[in-house]
Amino acid sequence: MSHLLDDPLPEGMFSPPEEAIIVFARTSTAMLPITDEIYKGLAEHFDTKQIMEISFTVGLDQLVSRFHATVRTDLDGITTEATNACAVRMPDLPEG
Template identity: 35%
Template sequence: MARLEYQSVDSEIADRIRERRGGQLTPLDQMLLHSPPIADGWNSLLGAIRTRAGLPADIRELAILRVAALNGADYEWNAHEPVAHRAGLTPEQTEGLRVDVVDPAATLTAPQRAALAYTDAMTRSVEVPDDVFKALHEHFDDRHIVELTATIGTYNLVSRFLVALHVGRPDEATEPDTLDENGAVA
């Protein structure tokens, strides 16, 4: 059960969130609406990362799933796994992103492996070793590196918010999620 009550709010901010989401608020949105300014900023940031950035969708979703796996954010994983498949990751590749997999990079392409190593470094220890960054730079231009970095950082925020406040845990009944234009709830 969530640690705070979900908010069902009618406001301009909630309407902007609903617009990005395709009509309804998710449990994540309903938790964020405890602080309308945070909910509004969150909506803008996630909208930019999900719909206005040029990072290849498979790389974006790989990073999101890996962050969810590393941080134990099942709600986020469940929301993004189908999006990752639509973005071109195979079920074998997404399963390889789970933390209990011995060699998560075994089924990935070279750019995906570089993004995975970068995601792991940023999420596990924050500091990125030079060799990891150099390998990343072999596959991505500066804009994509900035967008990947922002995606990893943002989804660490998302996953830690979800886990800390028990948002969307399987032991609670919630309204069915409405997916955004990319088919994910966050």
């Protein structure tokens, strides 16, 4: 997981379908537009139903991650260590 944020992705580490999903997920997570090129990258490997499922899965993960970042869910040490590579930035605690 530590290489998911590398740009460019390490050559040969991920299959072409995996790379297409990673590029889509990173772009979506950064709330940037999904370009025709990114969509075509998915369409080379997946049909429309599969792309919809990928989109739903990525969106659901984003929702859950943002929820946990907002409420500052406590994580056990193993989970904290495993997710440090691509952790969601924790918001500052409210004053007061």
